[in-house]
Amino acid sequence: MAEQYLTHRLANGLEIVGQRMRGMRSVALGFQVNSGAKDDPPGRAGLAHLSEYVLFQGTERRSDRDLTEAFDALGIDRDSHTDIEWSRLGGLMLGESLDGALELFADVVRRPAFPDEGFERMRSVVLQEIRKRQDEPARLVFELLRRTFYGDSPLGNSILGTHDSVSAITVEEAREVHRQSWAPTNSLIAVAGAFDPDQLVAAVEAHFGDWTGERPMERLTPPPPRPTVAVFPKDTQQEHIAMAFRCVPHGHPLYDAAALLVEIFGGSMNSRLFREVREQRGLVYSVGARFDPGSRAGAVLMYAGTTPERSPETVTVMLEELKKLQLHGVTEAELERAKIQLKSELVMRGESTSARMRSILTTWWHERTLRTVAEVKARIEAVTTDSIARLLEEFPPLATLTIAALGPQTEEKLVGDALARS
Amino acid sequence: MQTNSTPPPTTTTSTPAGASADFYAERLPNGLQIIAQPMPDVESVAVAFAVVTGARDEPRELMGVSHFLEHMLFKGTARRRAEDISREFNEIGADFNAFTSHEWTVYYARVLAEYLPRAVDLLGDMLRPRLDAEEFARERQVILEEIARAEDQPGHVLWDVAMRTYFGDNPLGHRVLGTTETISALRVEQMRDYHARRYVPNNIVMAVAGKFDRAQLRELAEAAAGSWTPGEAGRDARPYRPTPRVVVERRPEFQQEHIGLLFPSVSMQDEDTYAAHVLTMVLGDTTGSRLFWAVYQNGLAEHVSSSLADFDATGLVLTYASAAPAKAPAALASIRAELAALERAGVGEDELARAKMKLMSSVVMNGEASDRRMFNLATSWLSRGRLETLDEQVDRIKAVTVDDVGRVLERFPPTRDLVIVAVGPMAEAELLGT
Numbered sequence: 001m002a003e004q005y006l007t008h009r010l011a012n013g014l015e016i017v018g019q020r021m022r023g024m025r026s027v028a029l030g031f032q033v034n035s036g037a038k039d040d041p042p043g044r045a046g047l048a049h050l051s052e053y054v055l056f057q058g059t060e061r062r063s064d065r066d067l068t069e070a071f072d073a074l075g076i077d078r079d080s081h082t083d084i085e086w087s088r089l090g091g092l093m094l095g096e097s098l099d100g101a102l103e104l105f106a107d108v109v110r111r112p113a114f115p116d117e118g119f120e121r122m123r124s125v126v127l128q129e130i131r132k133r134q135d136e137p138a139r140l141v142f143e144l145l146r147r148t149f150y151g152d153s154p155l156g157n158s159i160l161g162t163h164d165s166v167s168a169i170t171v172e173e174a175r176e177v178h179r180q181s182w183a184p185t186n187s188l189i190a191v192a193g194a195f196d197p198d199q200l201v202a203a204v205e206a207h208f209g210d211w212t213g214e215r216p217m218e219r220l221t222p223p224p225p226r227p228t229v230a231v232f233p234k235d236t237q238q239e240h241i242a243m244a245f246r247c248v249p250h251g252h253p254l255y256d257a258a259a260l261l262v263e264i265f266g267g268s269m270n271s272r273l274f275r276e277v278r279e280q281r282g283l284v285y286s287v288g289a290r291f292d293p294g295s296r297a298g299a300v301l302m303y304a305g306t307t308p309e310r311s312p313e314t315v316t317v318m319l320e321e322l323k324k325l326q327l328h329g330v331t332e333a334e335l336e337r338a339k340i341q342l343k344s345e346l347v348m349r350g351e352s353t354s355a356r357m358r359s360i361l362t363t364w365w366h367e368r369t370l371r372t373v374a375e376v377k378a379r380i381e382a383v384t385t386d387s388i389a390r391l392l393e394e395f396p397p398l399a400t401l402t403i404a405a406l407g408p409q410t411e412e413k414l415v416g417d418a419l420a421r422s
Numbered sequence: 423m424q425t426n427s428t429p430p431p432t433t434t435t436s437t438p439a440g441a442s443a444d445f446y447a448e449r450l451p452n453g454l455q456i457i458a459q460p461m462p463d464v465e466s467v468a469v470a471f472a473v474v475t476g477a478r479d480e481p482r483e484l485m486g487v488s489h490f491l492e493h494m495l496f497k498g499t500a501r502r503r504a505e506d507i508s509r510e511f512n513e514i515g516a517d518f519n520a521f522t523s524h525e526w527t528v529y530y531a532r533v534l535a536e537y538l539p540r541a542v543d544l545l546g547d548m549l550r551p552r553l554d555a556e557e558f559a560r561e562r563q564v565i566l567e568e569i570a571r572a573e574d575q576p577g578h579v580l581w582d583v584a585m586r587t588y589f590g591d592n593p594l595g596h597r598v599l600g601t602t603e604t605i606s607a608l609r610v611e612q613m614r615d616y617h618a619r620r621y622v623p624n625n626i627v628m629a630v631a632g633k634f635d636r637a638q639l640r641e642l643a644e645a646a647a648g649s650w651t652p653g654e655a656g657r658d659a660r661p662y663r664p665t666p667r668v669v670v671e672r673r674p675e676f677q678q679e680h681i682g683l684l685f686p687s688v689s690m691q692d693e694d695t696y697a698a699h700v701l702t703m704v705l706g707d708t709t710g711s712r713l714f715w716a717v718y719q720n721g722l723a724e725h726v727s728s729s730l731a732d733f734d735a736t737g738l739v740l741t742y743a744s745a746a747p748a749k750a751p752a753a754l755a756s757i758r759a760e761l762a763a764l765e766r767a768g769v770g771e772d773e774l775a776r777a778k779m780k781l782m783s784s785v786v787m788n789g790e791a792s793d794r795r796m797f798n799l800a801t802s803w804l805s806r807g808r809l810e811t812l813d814e815q816v817d818r819i820k821a822v823t824v825d826d827v828g829r830v831l832e833r834f835p836p837t838r839d840l841v842i843v844a845v846g847p848m849a850e851a852e853l854l855g856t
Contacts, residue, residue: 282560
């Protein structure tokens with residue numbers, strides 16, 4: 001491990017990973033905890049997400065106004081996010097603001113006030129976010145896809161929740177879920193950019209050292225996938241089509257093969273989906289695929305948006321491409337180009353403190369290791385058309401394919417027997 | 423190929439005023455400008471060809487031609503077929519794209535330093551496209567899909583209604599994508615003619631930031647664009663003052679009421695540009711601003727923010743809020759009250775200091791990536807004819823005083839020429855509470 005990397009574990013179990021980056025004046029900070037929408041109890045969808053919002057409504061030491069003004073005075077570009085498997089607080093700032101930021105985030109994480117008024121205000125905000133999501137079909141369709149793909153598993157939970165579930169949540173429940181599920185043993189702090197390692201460790205020790213609590217780092221295994229088609233009617237201009245098939249999780253030996261496969265299939269303007277669906281046939285503006293690896297299982301997600309009358313052809317072409325991929329794999333030339341692309345992106349993302357922070361956080365989170373840019377490059381290099389063929393054999397796309405669509409088109413017209421023919 | 427709806431700047435052809443040692447600025451005999459800034463600590467380099475042409479330069483019947491043309495640049499040249507272009511970008515591992523705004527059309531790539539010559543060759547070649555009739559017909563379908571997609575994005579719908587309402591017959595009211603009607607009626611000959619008029623070298627800037635060889639830059643530009651013949655491009659850009667009005671478009675399929683408030687502000691050439699930016703943050707930054715406390719923190723909207731849209735010769739501040747119908751009248755009333763309070767009493771020292779800190783931090787942080795740096799360079803050059811280092815920008819922000827902000831408010835009082843638009847399920851009377 002090159003010396004610019006840092007790992008440290010506090011006596012209470014909280015871990016820190018860091019990467020110092022030469023020539024940078026900024027530093028990116030992430031605080032991640034193993035708590036997310038997967039933990040929402042039945043009837044309380046949206047609890048983790050709403051609870052995270054209320055964290056910033058004030059602490060035992062600071063009112064909501066004091067807190068917001070303190071973050072702003074340090075010039076911190078804050079960024080918090082509740083996902084299915086985890087929640088993350090953090091932000092991007094100038095190096096000299098890091099100590100102050102750690103103190104503020106410690107206050108938020110350890111001493112949130114959960115005031116009644118602030119809770120009600122954030123509930124009102126979230127109820128409106130739920131409405132707004134209905135106005136954004138290209139995003140909504142992915143929520144519907146996930147629910148269809150993961151069925152009753154908590155991995156299919158809605159992050160925002162529904163009007164009814166969010167209306168039912170009480171401030172005590174929000175406080176309790178935070179108290180119960182955020183602990184030093186299931187949290188991780190990641191830092192990348194301009195910082196002094198000794199100072200960082202000292203600051204984390206000072207602000208988090210006497211934090212107590214124990215929660216295991218348990219991870220969810222999704223149920224065996226079953227291919228499904230679900231078409232949701234909505235009065236939109238375009239038919240929004242999303243698809244998913246099962247793939248490898250983080251830490252899997254074929255992880256890099258999967259990343260390259262997705263790049264070739266739908267990752268760029270030179271990908272198969274882009275060429276066949278958009279360039280050759282002009283069926284869409286947006287089409288593509290992305291890799292969505294989780295803790296215990298991953299997925300490849302696809303999307304196309306097209307006017308209803310052209311949607312059956314769009315689905316047919318996408319299914320044909322999946323079939324070709326499953327039967328014939330990828331060519332050497334495609335693989336070479338995809339490798340250049342991924343390696344180049346890797347180096348360029350290596351010039352961003354936020355991207356490096358997310359990268360070391362994710363690798364440590366899933367594999368308890370750190371990888372330099374050079375090490376990741378070597379892993380990409382090592383992928384062959386054979387390893388991609390092995391991946392396709394282990395995870396044949398059509399075997400687990402789930403389709404969710406949102407728009408005016410009927411299921412019969414949209415998909416018909418196209419799946420059966422594939 | 424994205425369509426950027428928050429428009430970056432344009433034009434000016436002054437001499438290299440920012441002739442600091444950090445920069446490189448030069449002009450080819452045919453008028454093509456080169457601006458560049460080396461970044462010592464990066465391995466990548468970002469390069470763009472920015473053409474000073476966009477939706478505001480279109481005759482109304484050709485609305486959307488700039489953006490459609492941007493798509494066609496990826497469809498082949500005399501030397502390359504469409505698939506060659508994307509494949510070659512792929513072979514050099516480029517992060518590449520293009521965008522069109524009201525002000526300009528930009529083609530860019532970010533690559534590892536060794537590939538800069540290939541990236542410049544490729545982008546330069548693209549700027550002399552084949553404009554094949556068959557490809558044109560196929561790409562028209564893609565544009566029509568892009569228009570349909572925008573109709574499914576309330577933010578996009580609101581922006582279009584807002585610009586149309588605020589600018590009326592002024593070409594800045596044009597929709598960047600065009601309409602289904604203009605795009606369906608457009609002929610390839612019209613596009614060829616538009617290209618011949620607008621894509622002349624004296625209307626194009628090549629901007630570079632990152633790791634590159636200074637001596638090589640001019641050669642690369644010469645090889646790519648030295649043979650192009652200059653022409654008359656120009657633009658009709660003049661100050662604009664809107665007519666105050668309220669336009670509420672009913673879209674019963676939307677759940678939220680999407681509200682926009684627009685008032686005049688600095689143009690991109692204005693010397694008060696930093697004061698106007700800071701003022702906009704005090705008013706409507708996504709955290710800690712007046713609107714954050716009055717609207718978001720009171721649960722009246724799920725989002726509220728203000729942004730400065732500065733154009734050639736004119737500019738405006740757009741405030742956007744997304745509120746449930748039950749909250750929307752209170753949200754709108756609250757925003758109007760904040761605009762009036764700002765106009766009446768100006769800003770305080772503390773809130774000004776916090777806004778400045780946030781803006782300074784974001785300038786420095788954005789300056790670290792070669793692509794962001796390159797866009798920043800191009801923006802500052804094309805709008806104010808200056809090349810500014812990050813430190814110079816930070817100094818200018820630091821220097822903004824309460825009085826500077828007061829002067830901006832006096833020049834552009836928020837409530838005087840206020841335009842209000844909304845799209846969503848509500849009728850005008852419901853929203854305005856009248």
